[in-house]
Amino acid sequence: xxxxxxxxxxxxxxxxxxxxxxxxxxxxxxxxxxxxxxxxxxxxxxxxxxxxxxxxxxxxxxxxxxxxxxxxxxxxxxxxxxxxxxxxxxxxxxxxxxxxxxxxxxxxxxxxxxxxxxxxxxxxxxxxxxxxxxxxxxxxxxxxxxxxxxxxxxxxxxxxxxxxxxxxxxxxxxxxxxxxxxxxxxxxxxxxxxxxxxxxxxxxxxxxxxxxxxxxxxxxxxxxxxxxxxxxxxxxxxxxxxxxxxxxxxxxxxxxxxxxxxxxxxxxxxxxxxxxxxxxxxxxxxxxxxxxxxxxxxxxxxxxxxxxxxxxxxxxxxxxxxxxxxxxxxxxxxxxxxxxxxxxxxxxxxxxxxxxxxxxxxxxxxxxxxxxxxxxxxxxxxxxxxxxxxxxxxxxxxxxxxxxxxxxxxxxxxxxxxxxxxxxxxxxxxxxxxxxxxxxxxxxxxxxxxxxxxxxxxxxxxxxxxxxxxxxxxxxxxxxxxxxxxxxxxxxxxxxxxxxxxxxxxxxxxxxxxxxxxxxxxxxxxxxxxxxxxxxxxxxxxxxxxxxxxxxxxxxxxxxxxxxxxxxxxxxxxxxxxxxxxxxxxxxxxxxxxxxxxxxxxxxxxxxxxxxxxxxxxxxxxxxxxxxxxxxxxxxxxxxxxxxxxxxxxxxxxxxxxxxxxxxxxxxxxxxxxxxxxxxxxxxxxxxxxxxxxxxxxxxxxxxxxxxxxxxxxxxxxxxxxxxxxxxxxxxxxxxxxxxxxxxxxxxxxxxxxxxxxxxxxxx
Numbered sequence: 178x179x180x181x182x183x184x185x186x187x188x189x190x191x192x193x194x195x196x197x198x199x200x201x202x203x204x205x206x207x208x209x210x211x212x213x214x215x216x217x218x219x220x221x222x223x224x225x226x227x228x229x230x231x232x233x234x235x236x237x238x239x240x241x242x243x244x245x246x247x248x249x250x251x252x253x254x255x256x257x258x259x260x261x262x263x264x265x266x267x268x269x270x271x272x273x274x275x276x277x278x279x280x281x282x283x284x285x286x287x288x289x290x291x292x293x294x295x296x297x298x299x300x301x302x303x304x305x306x307x308x309x310x311x312x313x314x315x316x317x318x319x320x321x322x323x324x325x326x327x328x329x330x331x332x333x334x335x336x337x338x339x340x341x342x343x344x345x346x347x348x349x350x351x352x353x354x355x356x357x358x359x360x361x362x363x364x365x366x367x368x369x370x371x372x373x374x375x376x377x378x379x380x381x382x383x384x385x386x387x388x389x390x391x392x393x394x395x396x397x398x399x400x401x402x403x404x405x406x407x408x409x410x411x412x413x414x415x416x417x418x419x420x421x422x423x424x425x426x427x428x429x430x431x432x433x434x435x436x437x438x439x440x441x442x443x444x445x446x447x448x449x450x451x452x453x454x455x456x457x458x459x460x461x462x463x464x465x466x467x468x469x470x471x472x473x474x475x476x477x478x479x480x481x482x483x484x485x486x487x488x489x490x491x492x493x494x495x496x497x498x499x500x501x502x503x504x505x506x507x508x509x510x511x512x513x514x515x516x517x518x519x520x521x522x523x524x525x526x527x528x529x530x531x532x533x534x535x536x537x538x539x540x541x542x543x544x545x546x547x548x549x550x551x552x553x554x555x556x557x558x559x560x561x562x563x564x565x566x567x568x569x570x571x572x573x574x575x576x577x578x579x580x581x582x583x584x585x586x587x588x589x590x591x592x593x594x595x596x597x598x599x600x601x602x603x604x605x606x607x608x609x610x611x612x613x614x615x616x617x618x619x620x621x622x623x624x625x626x627x628x629x630x631x632x633x634x635x636x637x638x639x640x641x642x643x644x645x646x647x648x649x650x651x652x653x654x655x656x657x658x659x660x661x662x663x664x665x666x667x668x669x670x671x672x673x674x675x676x677x678x679x680x681x682x683x684x685x686x687x688x689x690x691x692x693x694x695x696x697x698x699x700x701x702x703x704x705x706x707x708x709x710x711x712x713x714x715x716x717x718x719x720x721x722x723x724x725x726x727x728x729x730x731x732x733x734x735x736x737x738x739x740x741x742x743x744x745x746x747x748x749x750x751x752x753x754x755x756x757x758x759x760x761x762x763x764x765x766x767x768x769x770x771x772x773x774x775x776x777x778x779x780x781x782x783x784x785x786x787x788x789x790x791x792x793x794x795x796x797x798x799x800x801x802x803x804x805x806x807x808x809x810x811x812x813x814x815x816x817x818x819x820x821x822x823x824x825x826x827x828x829x830x831x832x833x834x835x836x837x838x839x840x841x842x843x844x845x846x847x848x849x850x851x852x853x854x855x856x857x858x859x860x861x862x863x864x865x866x867x868x869x870x871x872x873x874x875x876x877x878x879x880x881x882x883x884x885x886x887x888x889x890x891x892x893x894x895x896x897x898x899x900x901x902x903x904x905x906x907x908x909x910x911x912x913x914x915x916x917x918x919x920x921x922x923x924x925x926x927x928x929x930x931x932x933x934x935x936x937x938x939x940x941x
Contacts, residue, residue, distance in 0.1 A: 213267020
């Protein structure tokens, strides 16, 4: 039996994460040691025993075996915050595929050389009479700067150091001379940065309904009984999900626990933070990408020190090093931004459950439009399901008008605004009410459709829309991003013969210009990537609209998520079909979610609301169900489609993504890896290129789609390829990942790399 060796990190600081040390694994630890475990090892010339963390185990000795030191012990005591983070990194590494270094950098707070905030004051030591004596001496010697400081010290005992060096213009050297003479002392204190700067916020409490209290009581009863679980809170827009979150968190805080609240976008931080700050005051903080490195580091320190009880932020906030987590809330859990696009490519929902397991905590997932994954697990009993069907204000859901843009075109209206939408906008302007116009560009990938009949060109093998690609040699091609099928872009509609067939071309700026042309004097705010580039731009736009400085807010998906404007009584969806035809098996789900959220922005106050959905496919079930806010009906239709084609959540899918500096080598490697999966694990190819290969006989346990060039085949001169592996058993896909990692190690490629994306939320 050969020797085993472990790569160990002995100092958890990011400057040294790329420098693990190797130790021999003694026979007594064989079969007991696992990646992520905390161990004791001898370190340095003096062999001082220190704590380390195992990041890899193997048979290859990278150094002189005669000089190799042995692991002394496995630490099995109570896990502290850092131990849990290391364990979580190991879990991410196993379940999503990445190096242990990448996983550690994901979960551990960046430990840079960040200066703490320092507050200094100059305090006089001598009595006033002695200070006056020194003042007289300074006047005689014409020491003007010292005179100014001493004169001020006769009036007050303590002066802020910044005021001394700034307002008084006294140099640091002069202050030190007085300190050396025993006249004053400099007192320095350090503090941690607090990015929350909300003032005069008064506590705002609402009485919970019977349904809301039932949810809180069941969650807390389970927790107190030692049976914390994962709960899915499905509540219609405006039903008071946030109030339920806050009451559960309040109960946890009363028990000495902390809470993590995940939100999908930075755009929601200000409004959400304000509500939580009113309830929990200074015990709330935020973690997001707009914070400086010093602010991020200090929030982690404040969390470890128990200075805050609640942290709010996007998916990275999940890794806040709280010592005693009681609950993790994932608001708008269906959002795609919870999926990491860099290795390890995790979806926040699953790591949240692992963090909760490590802490014995509860997980509350909330959404008006739950992801199919979450609702499927709730229906199968893995999660506990709660439903809120009434708006907290007592108001009704808005009346929804579905407008057929094909009919608008036949009747001569070529404007992007339907006649119904123009009519309702005019009514709101006359009544002084507000409107939101949503341009549904999410997932836009250049699909081609007919404006006369609504026909969309689809892949004959994958049941997703084809995406338009421009080619210098072949002109416009329509390509499937799953199997690689392609065909020439048609000049006329194959279904009705109309020449009105093309891709959609419109942006928020164009819409703003056309709106001002229709309604001179209308006040418009626009919220998109161009207008939200600065740190406070989200807050400024939302605050301006909330205070009534604009009649209409135009934007992309960021304006329909979680915002609450009581005077908005009209929501208009300008292009419902864009996300519906995104060339992705999740297109129907995303469309339903976006439309439901958009419609839900109207009528959230006491005023009744209306919504207009403009579409070329008014009969599509995603649009019809969204108009009726009928999630259950949508789920029943969508899950049948997923079952027939073997897509998540009924089965699982792994995207194997390859990067290569040479196009030919990248294509050959993709083919070799796909062949390895078929040979070793019994996978069979499901589709290939323009025709696909029909699967005959008994369906294989694994199905492989591709390999094909990625939808964007080259970025920064790096060629990209992908193939997909489908299987009902997630563990089998983890085996695929492990097999391909081993294959890549054996090949030792120079310029080719592989990444893994389990249940991808975007085509690649």
